[in-house]
Amino acid sequence: MKISVVIPCFNAEGTLHDAVRSALEAYEVLVVDDASPGGCAELVASWGWPNVRVIPHRENLGLGAARNSGSAAATGDWIAFLDADDAFEDGWHRALTTFLHQSPEATWVYHPVREWTGTQLRAVRYGDHPTQHSDWLLLRPAVAPSACALRADVAKTQPFDTNRRLQGTEDLELWMRLWAEGHRPLRWTDEAFTRYRISHGMSAELESHTTKIRLRWAQFVERGWIAEGVLVRAEFELQRQKARSLHKAGRFAEAQRAYLAAGPSAKNWILAAAAAVRLKI
Template sequence: MNSLVSIIIPCYNGQASLNSCLKSIKGSIKNLPINYSAEIIVINDGSTDLTQKILQKEKNIRVIVHNKNLGLSSARNTGIKHSKGNFLVFLDCDIDVKENWLPNMLDFFNQNNDIVGVTGNLKPLAKKHLSRLEKYLFSNYRGSKKAGITHNLKYKWFVFSNTIIKKEVIGTAGPFDKSLKKYGGEDIELSIRISKKFPNGMRQNNNALSYHHVNKSFEDYLQNVYDYGKYNFIKIIKKHPIHKKSLEYRLVSSFYTPFLFNSLTLYIAKIFLKFSKHPLLTKFFLMDSFIKGIKKSSLK
């Protein structure tokens, strides 16, 4: 019996990378085993750029348009609703995959019946100089790389930017939380629910390579992290209070926080910022924005 893979690509103002993303996933589909087929579903989540014009030129993909921007959770849920496959791929429109990415991801499910979801190995696009933000995003100071984990992923390392899961997982754990409309956390929140139902089910496949078009500035990302702290983060820890500690809420309540993050340390860090792109320095500023966002939240 053939298996169908539904590839769900949410897209908001993705004109800079959408063509490249679609070309790469179509190339990976060509390498699927003969007992697999695939459908591509793109959700235009209220884009105001040339995203829709790009999609109108594409063949053999399903395009679903949101008249306004509803957020990543709602866009992915729309894709799930219209999917027909027994496997769901979630791929952001600013990511390219290697030609063997999809076969490699599917192969993991043959290794262990407990596996219900696999996330790929995300790399920066090949270029001579990485930006300050890219040096941090792809460093060993964040995500599963920081923890040295390559199997039995904890919920907070399982992200949905280049990921495949069995569709039955959504039926059991539920879809993405559409109340998380601001930046960040929708991956973590769903992964918490998946880990409760399938405690040994999430993996990372380091051989399934994908490449990220980082189309935002360091300043934009600081604002994203601030918004995450102010909005979605507080909602998540209220919904899952048992995970409050592991989700780093202690950064706000810790005795040491005022000594580490204050006007003086921020002033000194800004001086070093002029001369260094070290990931730990970048992380300091991101943590500072995150903490400020939490403190400003009206949801506490």
């Protein structure tokens, strides 16, 4: 069972070494240089790892296009994705190949991730396992690209969306599309085999992301993937997730407002009260 790992790179030269090194057990590692001004191609060449090759972009095309270029060039049976600021844990490759040999029906697999600041490991994200299309909006599936692998034929025929206006939501669009095509994600282990770097963006970035999510929802309704009535509950969940991000970042007043916008529930009220007294939970 040959696994190809695709790592898009743009301005990530400071973290790329750890990401690539963590993937070296794979059959091949494809680093897609998305016209990074830091010159990640030269950096990768200097390491001299024989199963690592660079796919260059002449211009910056965005995250979705970079992943797609890697998938198109991959020659393995399966394609795993890893962002350049994340890293696999030791043993991931052997465990995954063992599972895939035993699960010929699988087309799409994922595992939990452990939050990571770059210096400190934090909580494991298990999330909810989706059982219907709307669960991707209403629950909290922890299906991160850096913890996902697709059978190669699926990855090559179901590429990431490349709309730069909605960059940052291309993974959600792909998961929804795969579900619509009849694919179902299998959580193949409860071990967190990916260190998933967390950061807390500025308010403008968070607002921009929530706007993009809502635009994706409109697409999903238009395509008939979800009913429009689902969006009321989806908005509550979006506000809850926004509140948690703000709360963890210590932006308490904004977090309190987002909790109160997340719908009437005892949990939201308790968390809003905690934010009001500047208490992290």
